[in-house]
Amino acid sequence: MSQKYVLIVDDDPDLVETVAMMLENKGFEVGKAYDGVEGEESVKNRRPDALVLDVMMPRKDGYKLCRDLKGNEATRDIPIILLTAVGEAVPSTSYTHMEGMSTEADEYIPKPVDAATLVRTVEGFFA
Amino acid sequence: MGGIRLGGIKYLEGLAHLAVFSPARGILAGEACISRLAETGINLNLLTCTGEAAGEGSVVACCMENEEGADSYAALREESEKGATLTLQSDTAILSVFPYNKRAEIAGELLAGMAREDVLPCAFASSPSSLSVVVGGPDRGKAAKALFHSFEFSSYASLQDWHAAYRGKEHLLREIVASYRERMIKIYGVVAQRDLDLWSVPAGLDSMAPLGASLASLGAAGVKLPFLIARPWGRNGLLFELCFSTEDAERVRRELEARVPDASFLRRTSVAAFFIHGPHFGDRYGIADALLGTLRKSHVVPLALGCAVSSISTVVRQEDLEPGLQALERAFEAPARQ
Numbered sequence: 001m002s003q004k005y006v007l008i009v010d011d012d013p014d015l016v017e018t019v020a021m022m023l024e025n026k027g028f029e030v031g032k033a034y035d036g037v038e039g040e041e042s043v044k045n046r047r048p049d050a051l052v053l054d055v056m057m058p059r060k061d062g063y064k065l066c067r068d069l070k071g072n073e074a075t076r077d078i079p080i081i082l083l084t085a086v087g088e089a090v091p092s093t094s095y096t097h098m099e100g101m102s103t104e105a106d107e108y109i110p111k112p113v114d115a116a117t118l119v120r121t122v123e124g125f126f127a
Numbered sequence: 128m129g130g131i132r133l134g135g136i137k138y139l140e141g142l143a144h145l146a147v148f149s150p151a152r153g154i155l156a157g158e159a160c161i162s163r164l165a166e167t168g169i170n171l172n173l174l175t176c177t178g179e180a181a182g183e184g185s186v187v188a189c190c191m192e193n194e195e196g197a198d199s200y201a202a203l204r205e206e207s208e209k210g211a212t213l214t215l216q217s218d219t220a221i222l223s224v225f226p227y228n229k230r231a232e233i234a235g236e237l238l239a240g241m242a243r244e245d246v247l248p249c250a251f252a253s254s255p256s257s258l259s260v261v262v263g264g265p266d267r268g269k270a271a272k273a274l275f276h277s278f279e280f281s282s283y284a285s286l287q288d289w290h291a292a293y294r295g296k297e298h299l300l301r302e303i304v305a306s307y308r309e310r311m312i313k314i315y316g317v318v319a320q321r322d323l324d325l326w327s328v329p330a331g332l333d334s335m336a337p338l339g340a341s342l343a344s345l346g347a348a349g350v351k352l353p354f355l356i357a358r359p360w361g362r363n364g365l366l367f368e369l370c371f372s373t374e375d376a377e378r379v380r381r382e383l384e385a386r387v388p389d390a391s392f393l394r395r396t397s398v399a400a401f402f403i404h405g406p407h408f409g410d411r412y413g414i415a416d417a418l419l420g421t422l423r424k425s426h427v428v429p430l431a432l433g434c435a436v437s438s439i440s441t442v443v444r445q446e447d448l449e450p451g452l453q454a455l456e457r458a459f460e461a462p463a464r465q
Binding site: 011015021022058059113114115 | 134135137225226227228254255256257281282289292293313315316318404405407410436437438
């Protein structure tokens with residue numbers, strides 16, 4: 001099976017680095033983008049096999065990017081994991097885990113992210 | 128424009144910078160300060176701790192929200208009864224660039240840029256993936272100019288662009304201050320690095336450019352800089368604590384002697400570092416306190432500590448690395464070690 005390419009889009013560089021390390025250790029090739037617009041451009045330049053997408057990002061947030069990708073026939077079938085805020089514990093946030101459920105992402109993982117769960121979820125897309 | 132190309136920046140303003148200079152030696156002498164801040168529920172945005180260097184005692188320096196600066200000062204005032212000196216500066220800002228990936232040339236360019244604009248920062252701190260600088264309020268504009276001159280960001284051509292991207296979302300930068308308390312603090316992971324040296328290099332404003340040039344030159348030669356902190360030193364300087372691989376020691380020494388000949392640097396060999404990757408430092412209070420308490424119980428004495436963005440970087444004696452990592456496994460919930 002050819003090496004799968006996963007794009008991580010998150011403005012937390014330490015999270016990006018951690019997840020990238022774990023995915024690379026599992027044999028994935030990893031791309032990184034640090035906001036939604038950069039992520040969108042990255043998808044246009046090179047189609048990922050899966051996408052890990054943070055919600056709270058500048059320029060274009062993860063919800064908008066997820067909706068746009070799922071609404072586009074060319075990118076609709078790219079599996080997307082959305083990293084959402086912990087809705088119950090952070091009631092003042094505009095972004096909640098429940099709101100994320102409406103954007104047709106394939107999986108939702110609340111923050112703080114369990115990196116091992118994230119890696120297993122990515123692997124599950126290709127099982 | 129046309130500097131080193133990076134992925135992004137983070138900018139936090141409206142912060143207070145508090146430093147505690149204690150005659151007591153050893154970082155764990157500063158643990159009491161950090162515990163007291165945690166007890167008061169004060170969330171820190173940046174923290175550096177040094178044990179002893181250049182004949183001085185220990186120094187704890189940290190950033191918190193402006194409105195918590197006075198409370199923090201009050202919480203630590205009794206340290207002055209033990210001979211400590213406290214300084215508090217309001218309206219500071221933290222500028223962070225990423226990805227850093229231990230690239231010494233990025234640190235070098237950041238130092239050189241600040242020196243070019245005549246900015247003496249309050250502090251520097253690295254995380255595994257980013258590099259942060261703390262500057263006083265009046266220096267924010269010059270620091271931002273230095274940043275955008277030294278580096279090229281794919282998404283922003285100026286700090287105004289960055290502000291525009293966050294317009295209407297400013298609350299997001301602070302809104303994830305967590306209100307939850309896990310039974311065991313979760314971290315994304317721990318990465319350890321052995322066979323390092325810890326270099327203490329004092330630098331006034333006039334030495335920052337040559338020190339920056341040293342780091343840039345070392346970076347160009349492929350030398351990595353996995354740990355960097357700097358805290359106030361004397362009236363007009365910073366004390367840098369830098370880790371390089373032991374195998375690079377001779378090259379580092381030659382660079383420093385050639386470009387910063389007046390610097391009286393110290394080198395401590397046989398050290399190691401571990402890097403706790405997020406998520407929580409900067410997100411809620413008590414994370415650094417939890418780490419130091421855990422290490423103290425395991426009789427592991429940190430030599431230097433830097434907390435920036437969402438991660439914690441700790442330098443220990445090489446023989447303390449394994450006990451330190453085992454202590455982390457008992458105190459934090461983490462995936463398997465890298």
